[in-house]
Amino acid sequence: MDTDVLIVGGGTIGLAIGFELVRRGTPTTIFEKDRAGRGTSYQAAGMLAPDAEIEFEELELYTFNRESLRRWPDFAKRVEAASGQSVDYRDEGTLIVADDRDAAEALERLYTFQQEQGLNVEWLTGEEAREIEPFVAPRLSAAVFAPADHQVDNRRLVDALRTAFEAEGGTLHEHTPVDAVVPDAEAPAVRTADGERVAGKRIVVAAGVWSRELDGLTPDAQPPVRPVKGQMIQMRRTRPFDLQHVVRGPEAYLAPKSDGRVVMGATSEELGFDTTVTAGGLFDLLEGGWEVVPGIRDLPVDETWAGLRPASRDHAPLLGESAAPGVAMATGHYRHGILLTPITAEEMARLICTGETSEWIEPFSPQRFSLADSPAASA
Ligand SMILES: Cc1cc2nc3c(=O)[nH]c(=O)nc-3n(C[C@H](O)[C@H](O)[C@H](O)COP(=O)(O)OP(=O)(O)OC[C@H]3O[C@@H](n4cnc5c(N)ncnc54)[C@H](O)[C@@H]3O)c2cc1C
Structure with missing residues (x-):
C-alpha cells in the first residue's frame, strides 16, 4: 500500500x-x-x-x-467545496439563560469573568432575551448573549x-x-x-x-x-415552534439544526464505557430544557442516545x-x-x-x- x-x-x-x-x-x-x-x-x-x-x-x-x-468558516468552506455537501454552519449566536435567582447569580459571575477577558457578550433582561429568541421562557430572570458562539451540524x-x-x-x-x-x-x-x-x-x-x-x-x-458519558434527546421542530438560537440553561442546552432536528443535552456521567439511556437522564434533560424553552413540550421525540466524551x-x-x-x-x-x-x-x-x-x-x-x-x- x-x-x-x-x-x-x-x-x-x-x-x-x-x-x-x-x-x-x-x-x-x-x-x-x-x-x-x-x-x-x-x-x-x-x-x-x-x-x-x-x-x-x-x-x-x-x-x-x-x-x-x-x-x-474557512474550514467549512473548504470541506463543503471538496465534498459538495453542506455542514450547516450557523452564526445566529448563543443565549445563556438563567431561570431562577441562584442561576442568575452564577450567570452574573460568568458574565463578569467574560467581560474581564474582553469577550463580546451582552447582559440581557428576560424580556430582551425574548426579543432575540421568542421561544425562551417568559419567566427567565436574565440572559447573556454570546453572538460569536456558533454551531454546525x-x-x-x-x-x-x-x-x-x-x-x-x-x-x-x-x-x-x-x-x-x-x-x-x-x-x-x-x-x-x-x-x-x-x-x-x-x-x-x-x-x-x-x-x-x-x-x-x-x-x-x-x-x-477516559470516557465521560453524555445522554441526549433529539426532537423534531414542528410549527409554530421555530427556535433559531442555541439556548443554554443551567441544566440543559438546545441546539436547533436546519434540517429540523432540535438536539438537547447533555448529562455528564463517569460510568466507564456504559452507554445506557436512563429514565433519570432523560427526565433531567426534559425538565431542564422545558424550564428554559417550554415549547419543546409538544415536539415529537425521534431519537435518544448516550455518547462518550474523550476526556484527558x-x-x-x-x-x-x-x-x-x-x-x-x-x-x-x-x-x-x-x-x-x-x-x-x-x-x-x-x-x-x-x-x-x-x-x-x-x-x-x-x-x-x-x-x-x-x-x-x-x-
Ligand atoms: C453528548 C455529547 C455532546 C457533545 N457536544 C459537543 C459540542 O456541542 N461541541 C463540541 O465541540 N464537542 C462536543 N462533544 C465532544 C465531541 O463530540 C468529541 O470531542 C469529538 O467528537 C471527538 O472526536 P474524535 O474524532 O476524537 O472521536 P470519535 O468521533 O469517537 O472518532 C474516533 C473513531 O475512532 C474509531 N476507532 C476507535 N478505536 C479504533 C481502532 N482500534 N481501530 C480503528 N478505529 C478505531 C471509532 O470507531 C471512532 O469512529 C460532545 C460529546 C458528547 C458525547
Whole structure:
C-alpha cells in the first residue's frame, strides 16, 4: 500500500487530519473499526461555543478554542467545496439563560469573568432575551448573549469530511479495527484485527475515547483518556415552534439544526464505557430544557442516545508527538472536539508535513503526562 500516514480512527478528528494531509499531497490511509463518523462525533451537539464554555481555570484552552472558532468558516468552506455537501454552519449566536435567582447569580459571575477577558457578550433582561429568541421562557430572570458562539451540524460534518477526504485521494478502510501500533522512528506500523501489518512513515492515533485501548504502546506513551458519558434527546421542530438560537440553561442546552432536528443535552456521567439511556437522564434533560424553552413540550421525540466524551486528565486535548517513536496523538478533545476540528487538523497536518510543532499545539503535547509521571518529576 502506497501511503505515508496511517490514521487510527475515522471520527471528526481523524477524517479532518486526513483531509488536510491529502490536500497537501501527503498519501494518507484511515483505519476505522466501524463506519467512519459514527463514533462520538455523531453523538455531539455541534456547538462551537468557546465564549459560553469559558472556564475560570482553563484560559489556555479558551485561547485555543477561540482560535479554532476563528478558523471554522474557512474550514467549512473548504470541506463543503471538496465534498459538495453542506455542514450547516450557523452564526445566529448563543443565549445563556438563567431561570431562577441562584442561576442568575452564577450567570452574573460568568458574565463578569467574560467581560474581564474582553469577550463580546451582552447582559440581557428576560424580556430582551425574548426579543432575540421568542421561544425562551417568559419567566427567565436574565440572559447573556454570546453572538460569536456558533454551531454546525456535526452529523453532516462527518459525512462531508468523509466524502472530502476520499475526493482528495485519501484511502479509507472501514470495518477495519486496529489492534496494535508498532512504534518505529523510520517505519512505524499498525496491526489490524485480521493480522495484517501495514507500515507507513507516521502513525496518528485519533481513536477518541478508545485511544487508550490500543496495544503496542508503553505506559508512558498511552494517552490517559477516559470516557465521560453524555445522554441526549433529539426532537423534531414542528410549527409554530421555530427556535433559531442555541439556548443554554443551567441544566440543559438546545441546539436547533436546519434540517429540523432540535438536539438537547447533555448529562455528564463517569460510568466507564456504559452507554445506557436512563429514565433519570432523560427526565433531567426534559425538565431542564422545558424550564428554559417550554415549547419543546409538544415536539415529537425521534431519537435518544448516550455518547462518550474523550476526556484527558486535565480536560485538554493531546496533540503532537507521543513518547513512542513515529506515533503522534490527536485525541482527548473532551467537550470541544467539533469546535477544535479545524485547528487540530491544520496544526497536526503542519507537524506531519514540516516536522514543526507550532506554538498553538505545543501546550497540548501528549508528553506532558509522561513527564509529569516520571520519577524525576514526582521527586
Ligand atoms: C453528548 C455529547 C455532546 C457533545 N457536544 C459537543 C459540542 O456541542 N461541541 C463540541 O465541540 N464537542 C462536543 N462533544 C465532544 C465531541 O463530540 C468529541 O470531542 C469529538 O467528537 C471527538 O472526536 P474524535 O474524532 O476524537 O472521536 P470519535 O468521533 O469517537 O472518532 C474516533 C473513531 O475512532 C474509531 N476507532 C476507535 N478505536 C479504533 C481502532 N482500534 N481501530 C480503528 N478505529 C478505531 C471509532 O470507531 C471512532 O469512529 C460532545 C460529546 C458528547 C458525547
